[in-house]
Amino acid sequence: MRPAFSVLFLTTLIGAGQGLFITLFFVELLAGSSLSAGFFVGGSFLALVLLGLGGISSVFHLGHPERAWRAMTMWRTSWLAREGIALPAFIAAVFAYGVAHWLNLGYTLVIGVVGVVLAIVLFVCTGMIYGAIKVLKEWAHPLTIVNFIVLGCASGTTLAAAYASFAAPELTITLAQAAFALTVLGVVTRVSSLWRNATLRPTSTLQTAIGIRHPRIVQKSQGSMGGSYNTREFFHGKSASFVRGILVMLVLGVFVLPLALVMVLPLLAFIVQYLGLLAERWYFFAEAQHPQNLYYQGKS
């Protein structure tokens, strides 16, 4: 698949925002009394900025953003519609959480629980957008959802550590340890899916695609001279060495460098991990082999 940049930014930004909020909630749950309300107000604001930027970038993916409200209507069948509901709901919860801390309204833990549930619902919706497409075998697996959750939480916790290093230094090391652990968990889950995808065998072949049982079939024309939507949308169009380069950036950026940096320079660790996650999401798209590509193997 061709990586869609708006979607790369959307999923990485909101993932970090969700992870950050979940971390804030657990900080309040475990050490809330020792912290000022300002810590949670600032943290919620940071999460809202990420979620807002993600929401804005998602608009660039649409041909008709002015009709985006319609995308909530088919929540009974479509995970994309469910995400379209879960994202504003989660943003509202984060907003309410921040306001409750700011104005000292109380019930912050209750709002926090609602927010955490919505964050997880949102992770599942985002993951299922990809996981529910059965023809993309690389995506249609529970690991897709697991990776969205684990990598989102890892980057969010890294960001929380970076934030704490300015706003509540006494928490930095604990949060950095949590980010370290989540990133290690991410190594396990993402490398599993990388391995799975690298060894997947496609179900469909050119033989089933055109229904001719012969071992040697060669495409001679695609029905167009200058390409088509089909040749643009479903190929990343980059060389194998470029794709390998992205894979290296993924491993270094999401895992190796943040693990090395998070204890000492959490802010730099977050920046590197975020850029690494962009590479990770790019690779996530490039990995997925759409069966429609069987119809676009050559022309002469």
Add this chain to the structure above:
Amino acid sequence: MTQLALVIDLNVCVGCHACVTNCKQWNTSGAAGALVDCNPYEQDPNGTFFNRVQTFEVGEFPQTETVHFPKSCLHCEDPACVPVCPTGASYKRKEDGIVLVDYDKCIGCKYCSWACPYGVREFDEQRKVMTKCTLCVDRIYDESLPEERRKPSCVLACPPGARLFGDVHDPDSEVSVAIRERGGYTLMPEANTKPANHYLPRRKTTVTVRSDELYRSDNPHKIDGAPFDKNLPPTTEELN
């Protein structure tokens, strides 16, 4: 329940692209607006088409077959593209099974085209909505047309008649008989979308002729001009 569909005979298709041009012509002139063409007279001309004809070479020279393969939306009975659509713009009609896109509802998220295994949906770069074969829903029910013209444009255009159109749920329809009697099959059955469109396979047309049929007993070989062969059975004339 009705399920309208196309049945495409690969044994008959000559790869002339008449269905492609007539489909484009009909659908670009309709109420829904023109199908975009980008760089039509420049390098890399491309645009939106609902139907494409591809060509494949099967086998190794000299044992090769050239197969022309027309490809459009298969109006699946369990369409992967419909449930994923967040807006309901993509839908399958209950009354005749046609899968359509409501261009006024589509937000252009392209999600449906990811879910379709066959790559038959094309995003229109000008209108910014998803488009695909409509099974010429604006022709087949048009009562201002004479009844025999109420068929998809591509079907009417096909010079050798490789494209059949009808209800695949009616066991006596032309398309059902063709599927049944000429080995109709669906594409990528493993995708479980149950395509309504079917394809009829290439086949070698052979006639078995026995030697006694070459020298028919009731049609004397002398009249055929064949040399006299005394080993052949006697003709009717000779017997009488």
